[in-house]
Amino acid sequence: MIAKALRSAAPAVLLGAGGLVLWELILLVVNPDGFVLPRPTEILGSLIENFTEILAAAGTTGFIVITGLVGGIALGVVWALLVSQFRIADEMLTPLAVALNAIPIIALAPIFNAWYGLLSPTSNQAIVVLLVFFPVFVNTSKGLTSVGAIELELMHSYAASKWEITKTVRIPNAMPLFFTSLKIASSLAVIGAIVAEYFGGRQDSLGQFIVQNAASSRYTEAWAAVVAASTMGILLYFVSGGFERVATPWRRDVDVVG
């Protein structure tokens, strides 16, 4: 299985490595002083040099991302469950969710900082929660409600209760879409946390690290932190995929062409 995973990852790794080499070579020729865009080797050097500081910053940001993700997922799932169970909830909460999503959430960051204090991580978490909530809500509620008529009629013929139908049909039916939303949400969470950190929150975060280094023209250091943030996003994506495999065993061996 590991061999298979390695084999399927090989093209992506090759492409990435090729791109990095190309990037390195082109910049060596056109931009040897590295002012506008540093070379990959320079970024790597900076990453190693500032490793402890960047790791600590990643820890701070990672905490925001994880807690915000968990909060946003919980909110999205509960909201979707309510909407799928009760017509009145659907009529009230669905428009509210849409309205919430229409707010440019990042624009709230300075306002949240005023509420929670400039150095408090709470405002950053709130941004992440709001960003994550919507895709989770939309996909999960779609999954909970898109159950076939035959399946529902069968459950009706077994005299199943509403909650039994939710538990045995709607929730499993929603799993694939929920995990799709989780993958979207995990990258949104990283973006949201870092941009929120540009405006405030703890000083030892990736967002602040980028802002401060960029302000003093230390672009290579800023890039090193961007690399750390990307790594976090990629890790989260794969962790989501791992959860998905565990939670949806029936989809593991589907043999599809393409």
Add this chain to the structure above:
Amino acid sequence: MTGHIQGSAAGGVAASAAVEISDLSKVFNHGKPNEVHALDGIGLSIETGSFVSLIGPSGCGKSTLLRLIGALTAPTDGTVLVNGKSADQARLDRDYGMAFQTSGLFGWRTVTQNIELPLQLMGWNKLDRKNRAAEMLELIKLPEFGDHYPHELSGGMQQRVAIGRALSFQPSLLLMDEPFGALDEMTREHMQTEVLDIWKKTGKTVVFVTHSIPEAVFLSNRVIVMSPRPGRIAADIEIDLGARTFDTRESQRFFELITQVREVLRFDEDSR
């Protein structure tokens, strides 16, 4: 033109009736421009333990009649009694096993888990569920496929699982709406033999909707021929083929009965 070959349906309420339908009508979208008079004045009594097929042109209300019996939709007029109670009470008492043209298996459950689903909802314990599922797998001749997911099975196998699931809790009435409609001719005949086999073993009352005249004749004690707009019973034909064997499909009587059903359908077509 009713009464062409009318059976005993209009007679008194038999004590052993599994289904007793009187003066049943169904109108969809009442009072709207798209109003459909799907069924009109249906009277039908189905004896316990019998195998009854509903046949007729597309849109004549076969599925609607089956759904009314199964309490999946409510009548506009008239009554449906199942085992002496209202259809909805029968549903709450879990008197129905249902199978449709598509299997309606749950893709996230293995074959065994699909068969166990109704049992689980009825509060059976794990061991009883497991034993019953194993029995059902024997009955539908898929003993090795318990741990497979539905997508790993052929269409015919999926239909067998759906039938096994419908029978798992031993409902007294089996309602099937074109369960073999999507299968090829060979598989279909094979499945017919199996369903008859299961019917003989379990003694259930079966109401079976089909488009195929030979299928209706081969399977049933009684074929109800329906005519459309509004849906009515055009004929009620007793099938006296005796025990079905390999030769039944080639017997003289089989062809005579097929012709008889076909003529009702054709006469009905011509007369409108």
